[in-house]
Amino acid sequence: MRTYRTLLAGSVALMAVAACGSGGAGGSSSHAISGPIKLVGLWEVKGESPAAIDDYQNGAALAIEQITAAGGIAGKPVTLDRVPLSPSDPQKATSQFLQGVDKKPTMILGIPAATSVLAAKTQIDRAGIPLLATSSTTTPIRFGGPGGSKWLWLLQSYDGYKDQAAVKYATETLKASKIGLTGTSESYGTTNIADLTTALQAKSLKPFAVSKYAPNATDVTPTVLAMKGADAVITFAYPVPLAVQLRQFTQNGLNIPTIGSSSTNIAVQYKMVSGDPLKNVYSVVSCDPTQGSQRQLAKDFGTAYQQKYGTVPTDLAADAYDAVWVAKAAIEKAGSTDPAAINKAMAEVTVTDKVVCSDGYHADGAHVLSHDVSVDKFATAGTTQEIQKYTFPVQDAVK
Amino acid sequence: MDKFVALTASGIAYGAVLAVVALGFLVLYKATGVVNFAHGDLVTLGAYLAVWTTTSLGLPTVPGYLAAIALMGLVGVAIERVAYAPLRSRPPMVVVIATLAAAIVIRGIIAVWQGSEPKTLAGPVGNRVVHIAGAAIAEQRLLITGVAAVAVLALLFVFQRTPYGRQVRALAADPEMARLTGVRTRLVAMGAFALSAMLAALAGILIAPLGAVDLNFGFGLMVTAFAAAVLGGFGSLGGVVLGALVIGLIQQLFGGYVLPDYAATFPAIVLFLVIAVRPEGLLNLTRSRL
Amino acid sequence: MLKAEQITVTFGGVRAVSDVSLAVPAGELLGLVGPNGSGKTTFLNAVCGIVPARGSLTVADRPVRLGRPNAACRAGIARVFQAPQTYGELSCLDNVLLSTSDRRLLGLTGAWPARPAMWKRERARWAFAMSALETVGLESCALEPASLLSYGQQRLLELARALAGSPSILLLDEPSAGLNDAETAALAALLGAVRAAGNTLVVVDHKIDFLDALCDRLVVLELGRVIASGPPDQVWRDDRVISAYLGVASDAEH
Ligand SMILES: Nc1ncnc2c1ncn2[C@@H]1O[C@H](COP(=O)(O)OP(=O)(O)O)[C@@H](O)[C@H]1O
Ligand SMILES: [Mg+2]
Numbered sequence: 001m002r003t004y005r006t007l008l009a010g011s012v013a014l015m016a017v018a019a020c021g022s023g024g025a026g027g028s029s030s031h032a033i034s035g036p037i038k039l040v041g042l043w044e045v046k047g048e049s050p051a052a053i054d055d056y057q058n059g060a061a062l063a064i065e066q067i068t069a070a071g072g073i074a075g076k077p078v079t080l081d082r083v084p085l086s087p088s089d090p091q092k093a094t095s096q097f098l099q100g101v102d103k104k105p106t107m108i109l110g111i112p113a114a115t116s117v118l119a120a121k122t123q124i125d126r127a128g129i130p131l132l133a134t135s136s137t138t139t140p141i142r143f144g145g146p147g148g149s150k151w152l153w154l155l156q157s158y159d160g161y162k163d164q165a166a167v168k169y170a171t172e173t174l175k176a177s178k179i180g181l182t183g184t185s186e187s188y189g190t191t192n193i194a195d196l197t198t199a200l201q202a203k204s205l206k207p208f209a210v211s212k213y214a215p216n217a218t219d220v221t222p223t224v225l226a227m228k229g230a231d232a233v234i235t236f237a238y239p240v241p242l243a244v245q246l247r248q249f250t251q252n253g254l255n256i257p258t259i260g261s262s263s264t265n266i267a268v269q270y271k272m273v274s275g276d277p278l279k280n281v282y283s284v285v286s287c288d289p290t291q292g293s294q295r296q297l298a299k300d301f302g303t304a305y306q307q308k309y310g311t312v313p314t315d316l317a318a319d320a321y322d323a324v325w326v327a328k329a330a331i332e333k334a335g336s337t338d339p340a341a342i343n344k345a346m347a348e349v350t351v352t353d354k355v356v357c358s359d360g361y362h363a364d365g366a367h368v369l370s371h372d373v374s375v376d377k378f379a380t381a382g383t384t385q386e387i388q389k390y391t392f393p394v395q396d397a398v399k
Numbered sequence: 400m401d402k403f404v405a406l407t408a409s410g411i412a413y414g415a416v417l418a419v420v421a422l423g424f425l426v427l428y429k430a431t432g433v434v435n436f437a438h439g440d441l442v443t444l445g446a447y448l449a450v451w452t453t454t455s456l457g458l459p460t461v462p463g464y465l466a467a468i469a470l471m472g473l474v475g476v477a478i479e480r481v482a483y484a485p486l487r488s489r490p491p492m493v494v495v496i497a498t499l500a501a502a503i504v505i506r507g508i509i510a511v512w513q514g515s516e517p518k519t520l521a522g523p524v525g526n527r528v529v530h531i532a533g534a535a536i537a538e539q540r541l542l543i544t545g546v547a548a549v550a551v552l553a554l555l556f557v558f559q560r561t562p563y564g565r566q567v568r569a570l571a572a573d574p575e576m577a578r579l580t581g582v583r584t585r586l587v588a589m590g591a592f593a594l595s596a597m598l599a600a601l602a603g604i605l606i607a608p609l610g611a612v613d614l615n616f617g618f619g620l621m622v623t624a625f626a627a628a629v630l631g632g633f634g635s636l637g638g639v640v641l642g643a644l645v646i647g648l649i650q651q652l653f654g655g656y657v658l659p660d661y662a663a664t665f666p667a668i669v670l671f672l673v674i675a676v677r678p679e680g681l682l683n684l685t686r687s688r689l
Numbered sequence: 690m691l692k693a694e695q696i697t698v699t700f701g702g703v704r705a706v707s708d709v710s711l712a713v714p715a716g717e718l719l720g721l722v723g724p725n726g727s728g729k730t731t732f733l734n735a736v737c738g739i740v741p742a743r744g745s746l747t748v749a750d751r752p753v754r755l756g757r758p759n760a761a762c763r764a765g766i767a768r769v770f771q772a773p774q775t776y777g778e779l780s781c782l783d784n785v786l787l788s789t790s791d792r793r794l795l796g797l798t799g800a801w802p803a804r805p806a807m808w809k810r811e812r813a814r815w816a817f818a819m820s821a822l823e824t825v826g827l828e829s830c831a832l833e834p835a836s837l838l839s840y841g842q843q844r845l846l847e848l849a850r851a852l853a854g855s856p857s858i859l860l861l862d863e864p865s866a867g868l869n870d871a872e873t874a875a876l877a878a879l880l881g882a883v884r885a886a887g888n889t890l891v892v893v894d895h896k897i898d899f900l901d902a903l904c905d906r907l908v909v910l911e912l913g914r915v916i917a918s919g920p921p922d923q924v925w926r927d928d929r930v931i932s933a934y935l936g937v938a939s940d941a942e943h
Contacts, residue, residue, distance in 0.1 A: 243611060589796075
């Protein structure tokens with residue numbers, strides 16, 4: 001699940017940065033792997049900003065520990081350096097990215113918010129070092145889009161696929177045809193409601209009703225009343241009003257199946273909603289690293305993480321963990337520390353070893369590596385069970 | 400019909416919370432002339448303190464709430480001493496800017512103390528509902544309305560029937576004369592800061608169980624309450640309560656029946672219209688003495 | 690009782706009050722006169738701290754900070770304005786209660802946790818305020834809002850409020866303005882009684898007969914300066930006073 005503040009940061013209005021030609025070296029693989037391999041993570045640890053969390057660093061450090069124990073990358077030792085990059089401050093992303101470049105890493109990982117990726121686009125083009133972003137994959141940062149770059153790779157599956165997965169699950173599994181759409185009345189809710197409407201139209205359906213509420217709403221009675229009579233509700237909202245919505249459904253005696261976004265997992269994690277209101281609740285997520293996952297690798301990761309840090313991993317920890325394993329595979333495939341060779345390998349490599357959030361990472365034309373979306377079902381106790389997994393088709397570069 | 404009842408009930412409950420926030424705003428304004436833009440963050444702080452007393456200190460719900468409100472009274476006095484007293488003789492604009500700074504400081508302190516993760520506050524009535532004319536109404540909303548009504552009446556009593564209220568009303572009407580007549584401005588200011596912070600905490604505690612508490616929790620509430628206060632003329636307590644109820648009802652009924660997508664922007668529109676039509680409620684005119 | 694030295698008030702470039710010094714012994718009723726615009730009101734404003742002023746001021750030999758109304762109030766200076774400054778939405782009784790000299794339990798503790806003790810004090814304050822209202826003859830309007838009173842009554846209410854603070858010195862600005870002859874006579878009797886009760890007063894007025902009957906001493910201002918001072922009959926014979934008033938004779942007779 002995305003953490004709360006990443007979700008907030010990601011919803012900041014996107015500012016398109018004009019695309020310009022990509023620079024960087026295009027040499028051949030002449031740098032055979034010699035010295036230690038340095039990875040740089042662009043993320044914070046607790047205390048670096050009020051909102052900072054340890055999840056990314058913990059996930060990446062666990063992967064490094066496991067890789068080192070198994071003999072390193074291509075037999076060479078690997079180090080993980082870090083530059084704090086705050087998801088809520090995209091203005092600073094450019095200089096923080098350049099600090100990462102100054103450390104002369106073999107590859108750069110991280111950047112928690114898509115807005116920060118977008119803000120740093122020009123420097124990403126210029127630096128000529130492969131960047132594997134762990135932010136959510138929004139429309140503009142895909143390759144060919146205004147924020148895309150030859151050097152930018154996107155770990156998570158495309159945001160639009162979550163909308164499609166929600167519609168697919170509602171219509172195919174829940175057999176719903178009267179589907180209501182709700183969400184927050186800012187860019188996160190509004191864009192997703194528009195995409196959901198398109199996804200419904202592709203199935204020759206119209207939304208049963210659409211209702212939006214303020215991100216700080218504590219009362220969504222109009223929404224609840226508008227959804228009376230729907231067979232399913234899909235909700236893309238911030239966690240707080242989402243929790244209010246789920247509770248008010250129950251209070252009004254409605255038990256409509258509700259499919260939410262990763263906000264649902266956050267709302268449950270922070271105990272904003274529990275018990276009866278969770279009786280008929282699902283969420284579409286790019287990764288469920290809990291013990292409810294269908295993947296054995298995810299369960300193994302959860303166990304190792306729990307042992308090392310004493311807590312259950314979040315999807316953010318899993319993303320950073322996976323990013324390190326993908327970097328390892330690309331560097332080994334390139335057989336070189338030459339940036340251009342690694343970048344080329346990023347386009348070709350398929351990663352199935354150890355990774356948690358995808359059955360196989362493989363880049364498509366839009367530089368998106370994962371095509372999997374999971375559907376979680378909640379138990380009233382707040383645990384999740386991954387009950388469905390969709391694999392979406394690869395995309396071409398955006399035109 | 401049940402739709403109308405449900406929307407009206409939620410409008411009244413929301414309006415009641417707005418009224419408590421707006422009254423906290425107004426008490427301070429009347430007693431000291433300060434428009435306190437840190438009020439929203441005091442709402443947030445009050446809710447966090449209640450989370451702290453009920454979870455970390457393990458107090459039962461209602462005593463925990465009362466402890467949080469009492470602590471907020473002390474916080475109010477501390478703010479008066481630290482932030483307001485040194486600026487007492489500065490122009491109002493300076494003080495208003497200082498309140499914005501205070502808002503950021505309060506938010507920063509909460510972030511360091513409690514982190515940025517949202518917290519939930521247990522309500523005394525849980526998720527129970529009552530059915531009125533076919534509409535399901537959460538007991539928490541009835542509780543909000545009842546407690547807010549009691550708070551408003553208590554405040555009216557303090558204003559109309561006690562020597563403290565007498566002095567606040569005199570200060571509000573003419574601060575300079577009040578000083579010359581012997582009104583104890585410093586005492587009144589300290590009391591007003593305490594009272595205002597306690598009202599902020601009460602509002603936060605009433606509404607937090609409906610959602611969750613995070614760093615931005617009180618800010619939006621304050622902006623809407625400010626609109627309510629301006630709509631009510633920024634003067635009489637009764638006017639402000641009425642303004643709050645009107646905004647609460649407009650938001651729910653208009654939002655439920657007419658323009659659902661724009662419900663969240665109504666208070667700002669009202670604020671804008673009122674300021675455009677009658678700005679005098681916000682201006683402190685200087686007077687000449689013969 | 691009151692001693693003002695070299696009080697100067699300037700508005701922009703204009704010296705409305707210029708180096709005015711005067712002393713008022715305890716128990717005196719001092720008349721302050723002068724043509725319109727001579728600075729009488731501004732002088733009173735300076736003494737009670739509501740305009741910024743330079744100079745020095747003592748009450749009962751204790752220095753009083755200028756420009757601070759609350760300092761003036763604490764020093765025992767009370768003021769009755771020409772245009773009444775009462776609180777229209779408060780009752781007459783509440784208006785008078787504001788100036789109470791019993792300062793205990795006036796805050797929030799009195800408003801809520803210590804109500805019984807507060808009510809006890811409040812009843813004593815009420816009794817005292819009612820006696821001040823009786824002194825000026827407004828006891829029957831005690832519970833009405835001050836805004837319902839006539840202009841003259843409002844000024845009496847202000848007088849009652851000033852008296853209820855048990856001031857060391859009372860400053861009155863044109864108390865007879867707008868009153869008819871009978872009312873003026875009643876006011877003169879009232880002020881005589883107030884003074885007889887041991888109060889010290891400074892009275893600004895245009896009605897010469899009214900002042901002559903009340904005052905031991907007159908101080909005359911012109912263009913912000915003191916031009917004469919002494920017993921009334923002597924002052925009115927002063928050449929400078931005569932010439933000052935000739936130019937604005939119609940005003941003086943008003
Ligand atoms: N607030 C003020 N701003 C500027 N000038 C003032 C102000 N108050 C009084 N004055 C000026 O000061 C002078 C004295 O006025 P005032 O004290 O009211 O006279 P008086 O009471 O003797 O008639 C006048 O010239 C008046 O215009
Ligand atoms: Mg005058």
